[in-house]
Amino acid sequence: MASQSRPHxxxxxxxxRPGTPSLLRELNxxxxxxxxxxxxxxxxxxxxxxxxxxxVTVAQMLARLEERGLVAxxxxxxxxxxxxxALYSVVPSSAYAAALYMEQDLVRTAVxxxxxxxxxxxxxxxxxxxxxxxxxxxxxxxxACRRAGVxxxxxxxxxxGSPGVVDPVTGDPRLAINLPAWHEGVLAGLHGALHRNVxxxxxxxxxxxxxxxxxxxxxxxxxxxxxxDVGVGLATVLDGRLHRGVSGAAGEIGWLPLPGAPVTxxxxxxxxxxxxxxxxxxxxxxxxxxxxLGAASGGAGDTVRAAVAAVGRAGPDGSGGSGDSGAAAGRxxxxxxxxxxxxxxxxxTVIDPGLVVLGGEVGxxxxxxxxxxxxxxxxxxxxxxPRVVPTAVATDPVLRGALLTAVDQARADLLASVxx
Numbered sequence: 001m002a003s004q005s006r007p008h009x010x011x012x013x014x015x016x017r018p019g020t021p022s023l024l025r026e027l028n029x030x031x032x033x034x035x036x037x038x039x040x041x042x043x044x045x046x047x048x049x050x051x052x053x054x055x056v057t058v059a060q061m062l063a064r065l066e067e068r069g070l071v072a073x074x075x076x077x078x079x080x081x082x083x084x085x086a087l088y089s090v091v092p093s094s095a096y097a098a099a100l101y102m103e104q105d106l107v108r109t110a111v112x113x114x115x116x117x118x119x120x121x122x123x124x125x126x127x128x129x130x131x132x133x134x135x136x137x138x139x140x141x142x143x144a145c146r147r148a149g150v151x152x153x154x155x156x157x158x159x160x161g162s163p164g165v166v167d168p169v170t171g172d173p174r175l176a177i178n179l180p181a182w183h184e185g186v187l188a189g190l191h192g193a194l195h196r197n198v199x200x201x202x203x204x205x206x207x208x209x210x211x212x213x214x215x216x217x218x219x220x221x222x223x224x225x226x227x228x229d230v231g232v233g234l235a236t237v238l239d240g241r242l243h244r245g246v247s248g249a250a251g252e253i254g255w256l257p258l259p260g261a262p263v264t265x266x267x268x269x270x271x272x273x274x275x276x277x278x279x280x281x282x283x284x285x286x287x288x289x290x291x292x293l294g295a296a297s298g299g300a301g302d303t304v305r306a307a308v309a310a311v312g313r314a315g316p317d318g319s320g321g322s323g324d325s326g327a328a329a330g331r332x333x334x335x336x337x338x339x340x341x342x343x344x345x346x347x348x349t350v351i352d353p354g355l356v357v358l359g360g361e362v363g364x365x366x367x368x369x370x371x372x373x374x375x376x377x378x379x380x381x382x383x384x385x386p387r388v389v390p391t392a393v394a395t396d397p398v399l400r401g402a403l404l405t406a407v408d409q410a411r412a413d414l415l416a417s418v419x420x
Contacts, residue, residue: 025060025061025064026418028051028053028057028061029061029064029065029418030415030418031051032047032051032058032061032062032065032071033065033070033071033090033414033415033418034415035047035050035051036071036088036089036090037090037114037115037411037414037415038115038116039089039090039115039116039117040089041074041075041087041088041089042087042088042089043077043085043086043087043088044058044059044062044085044086044088045085047061047062047088062088065418068418069091069094070090070091070094070414070418071088071089071090071091072088072089072091073086073087073088074087074088074089075087090114090115092113092114092115092117093113093114093154094114094414095113095114095154095156095410095411095413095414096111096112096113096114096148096150096154096155096156096410097111097112097113097114097155097156097157097158097159097403097406097407097409097410098110098111098112098141098144098145098155098157098158098159098406099112099158099159099160099161099399099402099403099405099406100137100140100141100158100159100160100161100399100402101160101161101203101206101396101398101399101402102133102136102137102160102161102162102163102182103126103163104126104163104230105125105126106123106124106125106126107123107124107126107136107137107140108121108122108123108396108399109121109122109123109124109140109141109143109144110122110144110399110402110403111144111145111147111148111150111155112403112406112407114156114407114410114411114414116403116404116407118403119148119149119150120144120145120147120148120150121144121147121399122140122143122144122147124140124143133182133186133189134186134189134190134193135193137160137190137193137194138190138193138194141155141158141194152194152196153195155196156409156410156413156414157196157197157199157406157407157409157410157413158190158194158196158197158198158199158406159198159199159200159201159206159402159403159405159406159409160190160198160199160200160201160402161201161202161203161206161398161399161401161402162182162200162201162202162203163202163203163231164182164202165202165247165248165249165252166200166201166202166244166248167184167247167248168244168245168246168247168248170184170187171187171199171200172184172185172186172187172200173186173187173200175249186200187200199405199406199409201402201405202233202235202244202248202251203233203398204225204227204233204234204235204251204359204398205235205242205244205251205401206397206398206401206402206405207225207227207235207359207360207391207393207397207398207400207401208223208225208235208236208237208242208357208359208401209242209401209404209405210393210397210398210400210401210404211223211225211357211359211391211392211393211397211401212237212240213401213404214392214393214400214404215357215391215392215393215397216355216357216389216390216391216392216393217237217355217357220237220354220355221237221238221239221240222237222238222239222351222353222354222355223237223353223354223355223356223357224236224237224344224347224348224351224353224355224356224357225237225357225359225391226253226340226343226344226347226356226357226358226359226363227359227360227363228279228340228358228359228360228361228362228363228366229281229300229301229359229360229361229362229363230280230281230300230361231254231276231280231281232253232254232275232276232279232280232343233251233252233253233254233360234251234252234253234343234347235251236250236251236347236351236353238351238353253275253343253347254275254276254280255274255275255276256274256275256343256346257274258274258275258278258339258342258343258346259342260278260339260342261274261275261277261278262274262277275342275343278339278342278343279336279339279340279343280300281299281300281362282300283339284300284303284304284336284362285300285303287332287335287336288303288307288332291328291329291331291332291335292328293306293307293310293325293328293329293332294306299361300361300362301360301361301362301364301365302365304333304336304362304365304366304370305365305366306329307329307332307333308329308333308365308366308367308369308370310325310326310328310329311326311329311330311333311369312369313326333366333369333370333373334373336370337370337373337374337376337377338377340358340370340374340377341374341377341378341381342381344356344374344378344386344388345377345378345381345382345384348378348382348384348386349382349383349384352384352386353386354386354387355386355387355388355389356374356375356378356386356387356388356389357388357389357390357391358370358371358374358388358389358390358391359390359391359393359397360391363390363391364390364391364394366390367390368389368390370390371388371389371390372388374388375387375388
């Protein structure tokens, strides 16, 4: 991968080449390896059927891949007619990938083999985003690799999730308000320190990739992920492709001007814009306090989770009298859902995605109780009627998305090496 903001995708195409025997061998080898990369085990007969080539040719393909240490026989099929057939699988150690999620006070790192199996995870507190970011990333990768028993030199791909805007041309982070040391020039420093190419991607975009692959948006071509956490963000997937925008700022919905919220005159102001002011973590805590649900401190996700539980105890309608905690919690959730719906409706009336996933700690905590209220509010203020659901990636969605992206890149590089 070149020093760019996005990973290349190995297409198997290069300069036009005649159909020589060597080219045909490369294409056949690549086809067999691609079938095995998802962690499947297949016999020669199954590979022959899936690739459309003879069993003799498959045997030659597997011999070449075994010689390169990419494929190995891992057992034998049982229960068929005749002798048991050898089962082949990709060698997991043929490539490794690493992912890292940078937050203001925490760094999470994971290492996986080429099949996608996670073999190590490391979490470490940081000093409010201070310190040299290059050294922070390098040391985090070193610790994760030591725990995995893998040399850093064995890593084929690095993907880093970062808050804020990522420049689509240079690949550098910019406008990461909570990470003051995370600035332009970091990517070049990481290349030099790790001696490998690195991809930096917006954290909400990566969470959307995880949602699309293994979460609530699996099998859905068009959807938006509305991120409700300390900050508010958005990721848009249209026709199965992530939309980043010309400047990389697509989805920075925290600055969206909305009724009832002040319009900022300083883009770097820590309070953000209208949507952040209405639905960010500080707004959640303040709104909860207004409804008598506790002091305006503590985690916003915990606040919403407690409100959902209180509504559940009060019954389906949340009734129980004006002083009842269930009724107060119901009013809090209703008002918060209205605020979220204002931002969601602005997006849905423009792109009509069909599905809105509520992610982040607050979206997860709100569950279907919040999602159903947001859906009802959207229907009342605009003609679009999207399905609104909570996230189905409950643990580390940004890190999961970063690792999925890194493994995809490692596989693409491995396939490209087979194709010469």
